Amino acid sequence: MDLIALLKSQFLCHLIFCYVFIASGLIINTLQLFTLLLWPINKQLFRKINCRLSYCISSQLVMLLEWWSGSECIIHTDPRAYPKYGKENAIVVLNHKFEIDFLCGWSLAERFGVLGGSKVLxxxxxxxxxxxxxxxxxxxxxxxxxxxxxxxxTVSESLLHLRDYPEKYFFLIHCEGTRFTEKKHQISMQVAQAKGLPSLKHHLLPRTKGFAITVRSLRNVVSAVYDCTLNFRNNENPTLLGVLNGKKYHADLYVRTPSRRSTPARAPSPGRPWCPRGGPGRSSTGCSGPRCCSTRSSASSSTWSAVAPP
Structure with missing residues (x-):
């Protein structure tokens, strides 16, 4: 086992992997360029072919995470929602704290068979x-x-083009807009306090405009919103270099599927927080902001305790 770990850390192995990835990637990009001839003739065929070609590239990086480094990602979710994953278009909202967040998102898409067609903002x-x-x-x-x-x-137009997309997909959004750091978190919470919004311990204040325009543009096409939180055990700080060196990481991905009725179709007004119980500001259920939302979060955490089958 030590011999295998030593082999994975060797520069020659990294060089071979990079060569294969770059060579195959450029070949696939060239093939994708030629598929442009299909666009005016059969747009849906163009899309289906490019989904398969895209999978040939992105699956190599998923292989690097799951097979080469042997990293594990356990999904915690409601067992009642699990059978629908991969069988419906969905917006995936994921926190952005680690260097390999996108790889874990791709791993999620690969697990449910939608890696080739998945999108990201x-x-x-x-x-x-x-x-x-x-x-x-x-x-x-x-x-x-x-x-x-x-x-x-421009974003609205691009999203509207996806309404007739022939393949199932996950649309990934990092609502925080940037990677989490302690300095950014401190500044973000100062803004939240000034606006009377809930204080978040492990997240930055989300940017709602991109999410709202995505929901509005893909309404009746996207069937669900997956509220995902990614974390690594034992205070691990995963990096791409660590994955390339074959270092194994242990991730937990918590997936919650809020009711579609509670999903806003527009961004909340400044200073009026959106509450999952009913909408912006004080909702019909009597939401009064931070206190209500924090109660909601602790109550819903019990639905994450069930671990879906692999």
Missing amino acids: AKKELAYVPIIGWMWYFTEMVFCTRKWEQDRK
């Missing part, structure tokens, strides 16, 4: 990154500039 600059960025472009990923006046129109 990503920065526009990533579209120019060879292999992965180009792959995302051909699979109609949604890109944003983080400037709301520009994104209001």
